Amino acid sequence: MRATVVGRTCVVLGVSALLLLAACGSDETPAPGGTEAEPGTEAEPEPKDLEARITIAMGEELPEMYFADSDGERGGAFTIPAGKIVGIRVINSGELEHEIAFGRGSDASTGEFEENLFASLPSDIFVFKPVKVEIEGSVFGEIEAEPQGDFWIRTVFPPETTGEWEIACFVEGHYDAGMKATLIIE
Numbered sequence: 001m002r003a004t005v006v007g008r009t010c011v012v013l014g015v016s017a018l019l020l021l022a023a024c025g026s027d028e029t030p031a032p033g034g035t036e037a038e039p040g041t042e043a044e045p046e047p048k049d050l051e052a053r054i055t056i057a058m059g060e061e062l063p064e065m066y067f068a069d070s071d072g073e074r075g076g077a078f079t080i081p082a083g084k085i086v087g088i089r090v091i092n093s094g095e096l097e098h099e100i101a102f103g104r105g106s107d108a109s110t111g112e113f114e115e116n117l118f119a120s121l122p123s124d125i126f127v128f129k130p131v132k133v134e135i136e137g138s139v140f141g142e143i144e145a146e147p148q149g150d151f152w153i154r155t156v157f158p159p160e161t162t163g164e165w166e167i168a169c170f171v172e173g174h175y176d177a178g179m180k181a182t183l184i185i186e
């Protein structure tokens with residue numbers, strides 16, 4: 001299953017077999033589970049009720065490509081707790097389209113993980129700009145992000161998911177160019 005987040009004027013998210021949502025050219029769609037920054041503050045909007053959060057930036061410094069944290073550190077490990085409402089903000093700060101997938105047993109030749117973290121773990125997907133979109137209880141294999149794409153994944157990792165996972169971009173050549181990182185659920 002594939003989902004696409006476009007950073008400019010059109011967002012199309014096809015996240016689960018039950019849910020296909022398209023919203024283009026409007027910023028009127030409310031995001032009932034999300035929260036907006038208070039007027040007059042500079043805070044970025046984020047999903048409601050988060051108890052922990054991480055930011056994963058995607059980008060490239062050719063020929064290298066990377067996942068980095070908010071301090072610019074590449075490759076992780078990104079650490080996030082189990083049993084809490086967590087938000088993973090994903091930003092494509094590069095100039096190329098990327099995707100993000102979470103799993104174990106990566107195979108860059110097929111572009112898939114043997115075990116996909118979110119394939120059976122429902123999460124809520126939030127986009128705040130350029131349209132506001134919230135998709136609840138979705139499962140996905142990977143999410144594609146255009147340059148400037150910026151979205152959140154909100155979920156609760158159950159205890160059986162604790163341990164080490166891999167983050168990868170399987171756009172052709174990107175994994176080998178460095179788009180892999182470690183995610184630790186603890």
Ligand SMILES: [Cu+2]
Binds near residue numbers: 065169179
């Ligand atoms: Cu990539």
